[in-house]
Amino acid sequence: MDTILQQSFSVSFNYPVCFTEKLFSAENPVFVNVLEKGKKVKTFFVVDSGVVEAFPNLLGEIKNYASYHKERFYLCAEPLVVPGGEACKNDPAIYQQVVQATNDFGIDRHSYIVAIGGGAVLDMVGFAAAISHRGIRLIRIPTTVLSQNDSGVGVKNSINYFGKKNYLGTFTTPIAVLNDFNFLQTLDDRDWRSGISEALKVALIKDLDFFELLEANASAMARREIEPMKTQIIRCAQMHMDHIAGKDPFEFGSSRPLDFGHWAAHKLEHLSNYRVRHGEAVAIGIALDSTYSHLLGWISEEDLNRILQVIQTLGFSLYEPELSGENLIQGLREFQEHLGGELTIMLLEKLGKGVEVHEMDEQLIRKAIEFLQVKSQEPKLI
Amino acid sequence: MDTILQQSFSVSFNYPVCFTEKLFSAENPVFVNVLEKGKKVKTFFVVDSGVVEAFPNLLGEIKNYASYHKERFYLCAEPLVVPGGEACKNDPAIYQQVVQATNDFGIDRHSYIVAIGGGAVLDMVGFAAAISHRGIRLIRIPTTVLSQNDSGVGVKNSINYFGKKNYLGTFTTPIAVLNDFNFLQTLDDRDWRSGISEALKVALIKDLDFFELLEANASAMARREIEPMKTQIIRCAQMHMDHIAGKDPFEFGSSRPLDFGHWAAHKLEHLSNYRVRHGEAVAIGIALDSTYSHLLGWISEEDLNRILQVIQTLGFSLYEPELSGENLIQGLREFQEHLGGELTIMLLEKLGKGVEVHEMDEQLIRKAIEFLQVKSQEPKLI
Known part of the structure; x- marks a missing residue:
């Protein structure tokens, strides 16, 4: 006689999608507001090289911001700068660098990975975060029109594999999406x-x-x-x-x-x-x-x-x-x-x-x- | 003036956990009952080498079962036999073999990967399935007491990495868990x-x-x-x-x-x-x-x-x-x-x-x- 137990549960997913300017100016509360309250959390930043070129002061601003809000969070290591665009999804060595960092710096499920960049960088970092420790908290900071109005707000991440777009990836929600309109100024x-x-x-x-x-x-x-x-x-x-x-949301059906x-x-x-x-x-x-x-x-x-x-x-x-x-x-x-x-x-x-x-x-x-x-x-x- | 949009949705997850005997004898409907109705679905089997040793007829029985139910499903390739036990989680080349198979045989999100084995094999195959195409349907067939009463019914998958247990993995539900008590007979x-x-x-x-x-x-x-x-x-x-x-279920909190x-x-x-x-x-x-x-x-x-x-x-x-x-x-x-x-x-x-x-x-x-x-x-x- 067969026995069949039916497993059934619902999971609710909630995250804010914020639009602001000067995200890392000291008094802007948008970033710290999405961090867990009541403790000083560990963060690790991964930044698109194109964004660093366009905004040479960005890494300095992030450090100043962290120092201003040092009761709320700290950087566990220097920000990791990765190539922007599809290149970062094509070379598995790049997402592996992010995974490696989670091990090197003890980034656990209660820490935050903060990805700043265009859609490709957000996809790649999101994948690395999703599979390390079964999901490290991810904050997405999209820096292009396309990632702010479309890909950055969603529930997907991925890298390319076997020469195929988005072959490896997961459906995983971010902790928050923070859009800073100032990033758009330097787009061509x-x-x-x-x-x-x-x-x-x-x-x-x-x-x-x-x-x-x-x-x-x-x-x-x-x-x-x-x-x-x-x-x-x-x-x-x-x-x-x-x-x-x-x-x-996770496209179980068709x-x-x-x-x-x-x-x-x-x-x-x-x-x-x-x-x-x-x-x-x-x-x-x-x-x-x-x-x-x-x-x-x-x-x-x-x-x-x-x-x-x-x-x-x-x-x-x-x-x-x-x-x-x-x-x-x-x-x-x-x-x-x-x-x-x-x-x-x-x-x-x-x-x-x-x-x-x-x-x-x-x-x-x-x-x-x-x-x-x-x-x-x-x-x-x- | 900042704008904050709040994303909020629930996803429901449902899967049967079935207990039967002689899962692959021709008339047993338990396996075909969990497949999508109304079409002939593609399946790919990954089997623990320990199980194949203990049940030398298993692969033949699976093929006979597929042939008996040929209106409902087919094997897109020979079953892949992988080492059982923790070894299969320690060597990334093994989970990559499963990912490679998804590409070689065109196993997509509407296909099924069927993992047969102890908890380690289920974890490893589950991880490969979860990240390929953002999640290929997985049927788990646990063959040990431990995987039938505990690990096999859950929502986790993983491999070991950096010498650390379960370092890479996701929370992903299976399509079904099918337990066949006959597998327990040959356990030491x-x-x-x-x-x-x-x-x-x-x-x-x-x-x-x-x-x-x-x-x-x-x-x-x-x-x-x-x-x-x-x-x-x-x-x-x-x-x-x-x-x-x-x-x-997905351990977002503590x-x-x-x-x-x-x-x-x-x-x-x-x-x-x-x-x-x-x-x-x-x-x-x-x-x-x-x-x-x-x-x-x-x-x-x-x-x-x-x-x-x-x-x-x-x-x-x-x-x-x-x-x-x-x-x-x-x-x-x-x-x-x-x-x-x-x-x-x-x-x-x-x-x-x-x-x-x-x-x-x-x-x-x-x-x-x-x-x-x-x-x-x-x-x-x-």
Whole structure:
């Protein structure tokens, strides 16, 4: 006679996502407020080399801040500076350096690892923290538009392995996410604008008001005005947080991330050998799937033009030469395999409302690509 | 003006812990019942070499079972046989073999890794599964008393690193735990009895009835009768499951595993170079902390004698030479460091009721050790 015991429990996850400026100026309480109260906690900082180059005083400011708040926390070692960008996820020796530090400096489950950098550094450090001692507390400090409004607020970490993106990783929540808008000042124009495409993505599939806000502010953001950028980041971060909290945060089922325009974007990044950055590729992916939605008769020509206008006003291209030929179509087939056989693609039913489909017409994709190629050669009015 | 968004969500975790016999005989539905319905799923088996030696027909039975249930699942590759015992957690090349297999055979988040073996193999395979693709579905098939009544039902996985036990790992729930009592038949006497000490542990600190059941069945279990063993395993597994589900499954706070007698056990295992097995060390640790509780005046001499009698009846020692001298006391100090400064030790207030203390008297520990040394030299009545 078989016996079956049913295990069943719920775990609640809570963390603040804070937006501030001058995070490490002595009187700013945001950082110390997220530390465990009533004791002096051990911290270890891991910092993106790109951020250290752009802000040469940062490490000094962190030390001053620690000294000002010495009743609350201390640095158990010099901050570890790691290469920024995808490089830090490609070389396993780098995440192993973080794991090694946890052993060298006795960083335990009651200590904090503080990761400062772009999305790649946050992913890599997050992975090392998640598997050391079954999870050291992690504070994420995203320093790019893309990591502040999207990847940095989420529950994933990873490194690349076997030449495959995010092959190793876990779903693990941070203790807190602290966004300092001042980090955005030194981004080059391409990185400044790149993250905005994630906002455009969520707006188009979920929130017409937000799309119209982006539309109204596109020129100002292109001119690098910070206020509309802040508004965009906070609203986009909130939408990603809501999506995660929505129903299946750790993606046990077949729930998908908040994707639109991403199937083509991933392939284009790869085809261009990463000359085209993620956000730039997403902008083109959005243009492509919006055009496809129009060719299906779902959104009007006028709505399509509004979308393409926003993309161009922000300074993005609508087309890159790698889109031509059969390579992109091949990417669609790969994406289908990646999903385990059934394709799921988000398209636009109307502005602010996405709808999932399970097949795409290859001929229509080619037509959309041709349309964008022509469109990108038209003289711009802006 | 700072903005703070609060992320907050709950995730529910559910998995069955099944007890059966002849798990892979064709008509047994327990295995296929835990697979996703309505499709033919991909599986990959990783099997403890000790189990393959003890059951040379096992791999053949698994293939026959797969063939009988070919509408429900298939093996994507030959089962991978890995060394059993702590060795498989010490050599990172072994867990990497499992990760490599996930890439070689396209094992994705919708596939199943099936781990068959003792606790060490389940820990190691669980870690590889947890970090590949951010978590491949895992079915655990524990084959020892200890893994069936304790470690196999839980939410942890790990490998050893930097020469430290369980240094790398995650908290990740399995899809299912399938216990087949037939695997216990070939255990040697030491492993057969070892796992019973975990039952004694939970009984003493939580459940007088269960202690009295173990007391009544100690001789029968020592004679290797299977029915009282089954009863013990199921009841002990349920108590561990309840403890995990209780309040802090992933140990975010300072919640501790269901420990009693374990501080001394860990040190004794280490001091004996693992000549003393975990369950044997736990039995001695229980004897020690029970004696200490008696010396504090908390449990009576009669109750202490009942406990020691059960331990000896089961065939355990009460004393090993490594307990002498200062080494064990040193272990207490290390445990305190491990806990981050504050010591927490479970003692017995009475039979079936544990109570936590935050200090132990070193002189009294020495006295308890001497008592056990003398006691272990008395002629046994059984």
